[in-house]
Amino acid sequence: MFGQKATFGKRQHSFAELKEMMRPTPDADGVTRVFSKELWDDPKVGPMLRELGFNPDDPRNISKTAEDYIAMFAAAKKRLEERAAAFNRDMTNRYGYCNAVPFLVIDHTIWDGEHGAFLYASLNLIGFDDWNVLMLAGDERTKELCGIAGHPGTVPAVSKAVHEFVVAWKERYECALEAYGVTATGGQGRGISREQYEMEKDELRQEIIDKVGWMKPRIINELLRIQG
Template sequence: MGELKEPVRPAPGADGATPAFHKQQWDHPLIGSMLRDAGFAPDDEASIMPTADNRLAVFAAASKRLQDRTETFNRDMTARHGHCHAVPFLVIDQKIWDGPHGAFLYAQMGLIGYDEWNVIMLAGDPQTTASCGLAGHPGFLPSVTQVMTEHVIAWKTRHNALLETYGITATGGRDISHEQYEMEKDTLRNEIIDKAGWMKPRIIDELLRKA
């Protein structure tokens, strides 16, 4: 299945929030009824997309949490080993989050790359590798970026197909319920998190092998 284009997002309302569905969709005799039957409402939080300002605040808070976790990790490891300068490595890296598929991860899947599920602590200097046994931070791993980009595109395509099956982008009717849609979306979200977790030891093993 080819990658589907994301629907054009509606313009923000007077309160700055962006409705997840167009006004025309709410007014449509079939789609509007479908959305209401599914439990959505024009003024519900479930029907509101986060604004850019809200997302920036969320990212800033997540970045601060990562900084705090890194400082705690380095402090604890220094107490145990005498020296530790670990640096975070993102499995789904910044190039992907900043690229054309990043919005799928944070806006539709509710994921943030700075959270622990996506982070490996790696050595920022040779002394840390020697004292703590951490693999050295590579800076950037094009092979991992390529693999994870392919996975993200596949996940995004599956989610777009799920939206069509649910009927959000269709012109009428729906094949699955709101509850089933949310359940399948959660399954997809957990699959993304699990894949990042699966990648972590393999990335570390590869870095140690090349050291």
């Protein structure tokens, strides 16, 4: 995201310079914006931002705070707990007993690591949401009665593969962000429009969701094979 001290020149900005601009600082009203409010008063920068379709209080221009993310994660975790409880009730009605627990395909080692912010802050992906969750047996009785794979804790091979995917996805996102930064900062070079940037970001987000969806049945099949 872009902080208050961004400068707008006529040369191409490198991604390192763009990231240097992405250090959000609250405006005078206490709100942290991607493009700070004062930029709209600049005789050169303000008209360019308006031409690009921005306004200072556009929701996309408001940066989330740490408190916002904490609340978002808490709400997502609560939804997951409710889905797990509903799953267990339904399976208990069918089979007489079920103690299934969630398994995250992109696990906590990613979300809590150096690439986690890319997923939740840049792409608005939350690991507790259904796209990233499998319900697996929490005990042997559930495996036998319900016919679902046992929860393995973590699967190093899956974690390693996912980490490699996330690194590649992040690189693609940074390339799109750099290209958009050329346009947004008035630089010369192979920039892309705001619409192109948003489209590429949306496509990448959907690709991640689809890839995790592709992995789910394969993880289950492998667990069932190993667990017999």
